[in-house]
Amino acid sequence: MSGTLAQTQQELVSEFAMFTDWQDRYEHLIELGKDLPLIAPEHKTDDNLVRGCQSRVWLNAEYRASTPLSAGTVHFTADSDAMITKGIVALLVRVFNDRTPQEIIGASTDFIDQIGLRAHLSPNRANGLSAMVDQMKRYALAYSAQSH
Amino acid sequence: MKPAAVKPAFDVEEIRAQFPILKELVHGKPLVYFDNAATSQKPRRVIKAESAYYATINANVHRGVHTLSTKATEAQEAARETIRKHINAKHAHEVIFTSGTTASLNLAASSLGHLLLKPGDEVLISGMEHHANIVPWQMVCERYGAVLKVIPITDEGELEPRRRDDATEYFNERTKVFAITHVSNTLGTINPVKELIAEARKRGIITVVDGAQAIAHLNVDVQDLGCDLYAFSGHKAYGPTGTGVLYGREELLNVMPPWQGGGEMIDVVTFEKTTYAKLPFKFEAGTPHIAGIIGLGEAIRWMEDYDKAAMAAHEHLLLEHATKELLAIDGLRIIGTAKEKVGVISFVINGVHHYDLGTLLDQQGIAVRTGHHCTQPLMERFGVSGTTRASFACFNTVEEVEVMMVATKKAVKMLR
Ligand SMILES: Cc1ncc(COP(=O)(O)O)c(C=O)c1O
Numbered sequence: 001m002s003g004t005l006a007q008t009q010q011e012l013v014s015e016f017a018m019f020t021d022w023q024d025r026y027e028h029l030i031e032l033g034k035d036l037p038l039i040a041p042e043h044k045t046d047d048n049l050v051r052g053c054q055s056r057v058w059l060n061a062e063y064r065a066s067t068p069l070s071a072g073t074v075h076f077t078a079d080s081d082a083m084i085t086k087g088i089v090a091l092l093v094r095v096f097n098d099r100t101p102q103e104i105i106g107a108s109t110d111f112i113d114q115i116g117l118r119a120h121l122s123p124n125r126a127n128g129l130s131a132m133v134d135q136m137k138r139y140a141l142a143y144s145a146q147s148h
Numbered sequence: 149m150k151p152a153a154v155k156p157a158f159d160v161e162e163i164r165a166q167f168p169i170l171k172e173l174v175h176g177k178p179l180v181y182f183d184n185a186a187t188s189q190k191p192r193r194v195i196k197a198e199s200a201y202y203a204t205i206n207a208n209v210h211r212g213v214h215t216l217s218t219k220a221t222e223a224q225e226a227a228r229e230t231i232r233k234h235i236n237a238k239h240a241h242e243v244i245f246t247s248g249t250t251a252s253l254n255l256a257a258s259s260l261g262h263l264l265l266k267p268g269d270e271v272l273i274s275g276m277e278h279h280a281n282i283v284p285w286q287m288v289c290e291r292y293g294a295v296l297k298v299i300p301i302t303d304e305g306e307l308e309p310r311r312r313d314d315a316t317e318y319f320n321e322r323t324k325v326f327a328i329t330h331v332s333n334t335l336g337t338i339n340p341v342k343e344l345i346a347e348a349r350k351r352g353i354i355t356v357v358d359g360a361q362a363i364a365h366l367n368v369d370v371q372d373l374g375c376d377l378y379a380f381s382g383h384k385a386y387g388p389t390g391t392g393v394l395y396g397r398e399e400l401l402n403v404m405p406p407w408q409g410g411g412e413m414i415d416v417v418t419f420e421k422t423t424y425a426k427l428p429f430k431f432e433a434g435t436p437h438i439a440g441i442i443g444l445g446e447a448i449r450w451m452e453d454y455d456k457a458a459m460a461a462h463e464h465l466l467l468e469h470a471t472k473e474l475l476a477i478d479g480l481r482i483i484g485t486a487k488e489k490v491g492v493i494s495f496v497i498n499g500v501h502h503y504d505l506g507t508l509l510d511q512q513g514i515a516v517r518t519g520h521h522c523t524q525p526l527m528e529r530f531g532v533s534g535t536t537r538a539s540f541a542c543f544n545t546v547e548e549v550e551v552m553m554v555a556t557k558k559a560v561k562m563l564r
Contacts, residue, residue: 082501
C-alpha cells in the first residue's frame, strides 16, 4: 500500500482530471476494472451480491487480523458481469482495500464527486455506487468490533 | 375510418418539428430517442392541450353546476368519444379511464377473478407477457385457487403453434380467461390475436388483450378483434403519463363487479349498502387525471391527422434498416425475429453487457432501454439476463439509426 487512503483518493481525482472527453474517461474506468482483485469463485454467491445494482456485483471482505507489526485490515475482492461497473468497483476497492476498519468507516467519499463520476452515471448507477460504498462500510463496521 | 384524402403525406421532418424535446442535447449531443416502447415523446399539441386545461378550465368533472366544471366535463367526455371512435367501440361508456395499462389489467384481473374464477379454473397467458399481464393474474389465481397456464414461445419469438391434430391445445374446458399481449414490448412480435380470440370465444372464454405496445403502431378495432377487454396506456401513444384505458364490451362490464370504491362510482350510498353508478363511472372511482385524459384525446386526434399505416410503414423501414446493420456486428444476436413485428429490436452481443452498452450509447446521446424489460420469464426462455432494446416511433429517422450504428460499433470496440 502506497500512501494513505486520502492520498489514494487524491491520486484517482488527478488521474481522472486528465481526461477531457467521455471516451477516455470510460476507457480508463474499463482499464481499472481489469486490475480489480477478483473474488474467488467460491465467494461468488448470492449472499455476496450487492443489492441495488442493475448489473451483478459480488463483493467479498476478509479481515486480516493485526500482528505485532501491523493493525488489522479489511481485504476486499469483487467482480461484476458488466465492465463499467467492474471499473467502478475497482476504483472503490483501490481506495478502501487493506485499510483498517476505522479508516474505512471514517473515510469521506467526496472523491467520487470530484472525479465527476456521479454526474456521468445514471441515477441507477449512482444508486449502485452508493450501495457498494455502504456495503464496504458495513463490512468495516462489523470487523471494527472484532479489532477491539 | 376517416377518408384518406385529408391526411398529409408522411413527412418525418414535419413531424419532428412538432416534438420540442427532439431539440434537446444529451451529453452535448443531439438526442436520439429510441426508447419509445417505454414511453413515447409528446407532440406540442398534446403538451398544449394538457396545460390549456389547467390554464383555462381546471375544475372537477361531473360534480359541479358551475361553468368550469361543465367545460372540464365536456372536454373529458370529448376525449372519451375520440377514443371510442379510434378503437371502434360501440359505446363511449365502454371506454374506462385508468392510470395506465397496469391499472387496466389489475382492474380486469381483480374484477374477473371475483366474477368467475373457481378452484381448478385456468387463466391462460403467453410466455411473452409483460409483468403487468402476469402478476395480476397470478394474484387472483392464488386468491381463488385457479391455475395460471402459459403458451410457450418459439426461438423466433412467436407463440408456439397450436398442433393441427389438436386444435384445442391452448384452450380446454377449464380455461376461463385468456389474456394475451397484442404486441410484445421486448420482441416486437405482433400476435395473431384476432384468430385466437375467435377460438377462445367459441369456447366461452373471456378474452383480454394487452394493447400497450399496439395502440401507437397498429389500427386497433376492438369490434373486429372481438375481444372482451382491451387495455392500453396513453403515454406510449404520444399522450401523457398516468393515463390509460380499459375498453370493455358493455354486456361484460355490466356484470363485472367494481374494482375500487369511492366517489364518482356510486349511485346511492348508505352504511348498509351502496349501489353503483352506471358505466363507465362504476369503474372510475375518484377524481380522474382530467388534464391527462384531455391530453390523451389530443394525442389520438394528432395520430389520426396522420395515417397510422403510413407511420407504421415508416417505422418498419427503420426496423429493417437497423436489423440489417446490427446483424453485421460480429457476435450480435437479435432476440425476436418473428415474421410480423413492430419497430422494436432487442439484441445481445457476445462479450458485451447490455448495461455497459446502454451507458456508452447514452454518452453519445442515444436513449435505448437495457435490462429485462419487465419480461423476466421471457429472458429466461431465451437464456439471457437482459437485452439492449431500440424501439422506434414515427419521428425517428434513418439518419438516427445510422448514428446508433456508429455509436454501437464504437462502444463494442471499447468493451471488447
Ligand atoms: C406490453 C406491455 N404491457 C403493459 C405495460 C405496462 O404499462 P404501464 O406501465 O403504462 O402501465 C407495458 C409497459 O411497459 C407494456 O409494454
